[in-house]
Amino acid sequence: MSRHAATPATWVDAWEPAIGAERATAAFRTRFDAEPDGVWSAPGRVNLIGEHTDYNGGLCLPIDLPHRTYVAFRRTTAVAADDAVVRLASAQEPDAGLWSSALADVRPGRVQGWPAYAAGVAWALAEDGHAIGGFDAVVDSCVPYGAGLSSSAALECAVAVALDEAFGLGLAADAGRARLVAACIRAENEVAGAPTGGMDQSSSLRAQAGHALLLDSLDQSVRHVPFDLAAAGLALLVVDTKAEHQLADGQYAARRTACEAAARHLGVATLREIAPKSLDDALARITDDDQPTEVTQRRVRHVVTEIARVERFVALLDAGRVRDVGPLMDASHASLRDDYEVSAPELDVAVDAARSAGALGARMTGGGFGGSAIALVEVGAIDAVAEAVARAFADAGFHPPAFLVAEAAAAAARTA
Numbered sequence: 001m002s003r004h005a006a007t008p009a010t011w012v013d014a015w016e017p018a019i020g021a022e023r024a025t026a027a028f029r030t031r032f033d034a035e036p037d038g039v040w041s042a043p044g045r046v047n048l049i050g051e052h053t054d055y056n057g058g059l060c061l062p063i064d065l066p067h068r069t070y071v072a073f074r075r076t077t078a079v080a081a082d083d084a085v086v087r088l089a090s091a092q093e094p095d096a097g098l099w100s101s102a103l104a105d106v107r108p109g110r111v112q113g114w115p116a117y118a119a120g121v122a123w124a125l126a127e128d129g130h131a132i133g134g135f136d137a138v139v140d141s142c143v144p145y146g147a148g149l150s151s152s153a154a155l156e157c158a159v160a161v162a163l164d165e166a167f168g169l170g171l172a173a174d175a176g177r178a179r180l181v182a183a184c185i186r187a188e189n190e191v192a193g194a195p196t197g198g199m200d201q202s203s204s205l206r207a208q209a210g211h212a213l214l215l216d217s218l219d220q221s222v223r224h225v226p227f228d229l230a231a232a233g234l235a236l237l238v239v240d241t242k243a244e245h246q247l248a249d250g251q252y253a254a255r256r257t258a259c260e261a262a263a264r265h266l267g268v269a270t271l272r273e274i275a276p277k278s279l280d281d282a283l284a285r286i287t288d289d290d291q292p293t294e295v296t297q298r299r300v301r302h303v304v305t306e307i308a309r310v311e312r313f314v315a316l317l318d319a320g321r322v323r324d325v326g327p328l329m330d331a332s333h334a335s336l337r338d339d340y341e342v343s344a345p346e347l348d349v350a351v352d353a354a355r356s357a358g359a360l361g362a363r364m365t366g367g368g369f370g371g372s373a374i375a376l377v378e379v380g381a382i383d384a385v386a387e388a389v390a391r392a393f394a395d396a397g398f399h400p401p402a403f404l405v406a407e408a409a410a411a412a413a414r415t416a
């Protein structure tokens with residue numbers, strides 16, 4: 001029940017897996033007049049902390065959402081058949097019709113729009129030496145699109161686990177899943193053309209229910225950190241600001257390029273090698289020909305301090321002190337807003353309003369420039385904080401936001 005009828009909060013509930021599987025199956029039958037071999041699904045994610053660190057060899061700490069993308073899938077030709085065809089449809093784009101391509105024509109530069117994220121995975125797995133054949137797939141999803149909650153990775157990873165099982169690739173165990181992660185990253189980077197790091201795909205394929213995934217991007221190693229907010233009387237509120245973000249545009253790439261250039265300048269492979277205690281020294285050595293040195297210094301300071309915040313956050317979780325992580329979330333947001341400059345007015349309003357309404361900590365999550373924010377709140381305060389954020393958006397003249405409650409859910413798997 002909303003206590004403020006003028007600004008009711010809109011909630012985006014996750015589908016029960018059986019419902020998601022039924023929806024995808026029904027859409028597949030309508031589209032292809034046939035039964036799928038099965039339905040595979042993969043989750044979106046929110047990152048607790050460790051933003052813009054993954055492409056710097058750093059640490060991040062995502063959890064999977066209960067919101068998933070469902071792929072009803074049917075293998076249509078034997079592996080490596082010359083006439084193999086990929087046919088795709090999306091329940092989110094009913095007017096777009098059926099997308100179809102010879103498998104041999106799926107490669108960088110040849111696939112536009114959302115099919116790049118799906119068909120691109122088949123290309124990347126083939127590049128990795130796996131034998132893939134033709135297939136039909138229909139996608140349906142309750143992961144909010146364009147909300148910075150990894151709808152792209154959810155699509156890639158659902159297709160990846162479907163391809164793995166349908167073509168007997170044997171990549172189901174964690175070592176195999178790391179190969180699937182790599183294929184999904186290549187699909188996104190090379191076929192879809194978005195120069196993202198690997199956090200989203202690692203989370204969607206490798207996280208565990210009830211745990212946050214501590215991902216070390218230096219070597220892709222992971223640790224599953226128990227994350228049980230309910231036991232602490234807390235909840236994680238996600239605010240989809242509806243300010244659409246677009247990672248394929250220049251800003252994300254520009255941040256990545258600046259970090260890589262700074263690392264080269266400092267003579268390190270990645271900014272991960274800059275220890276917090278030598279940060280001032282590193283900053284003093286930076287010069288940049290492409291943008292003011294002061295800007296590059298702030299970018300580097302964000303990355304180095306953010307990695308240290310992940311370590312402190314995980315140490316608090318390990319010590320059973322989840323109630324104490326709020327200030328780290330706040331500091332992460334300030335660093336992303338002021339040093340890395342990837343926040344947006346909607347994200348700042350969401351974070352400030354959530355804190356004023358009693359959140360223990362709040363920050364933007366994901367790539368930024370729009371998308372979503374997260375707030376750590378008392379279970380009993382979820383509605384009040386959401387309503388306060390909705391009111392602040394109305395006062396600022398923004399589009400109404402939408403809200404989710406994030407619980408650490410399960411990774412990609414076969415659903416039906």
Ligand code: GLA
Pocket residue numbers: 047050051052053054055196197198199200247366367368
């Ligand atoms: C996006 C990218 C990730 C990561 C985050 C920022 O979500 O897909 O690889 O870089 O932004 O932390």
